[in-house]
Amino acid sequence: MAMTIKVYEVDRYGRTRVVRPEAEVTPLKTVEPRMAFPACECDQCKKEHA
Secondary structure, three states: OOEEEEEEEEOOOOOEEEEEEEEEEOOOOOOOHHHOOOOOOOHHHHHHOO
């Protein structure tokens, strides 16, 4: 199943600029550990996941 993605940035005045035009992408089935975000280390999240 393919998806489309368009990358743009918004400045502080709300103006948008396309960084990459719309393109078709195929999602990964799994994410390699090196590509995943690290677990949050704030006190609230530590309590929730303990």
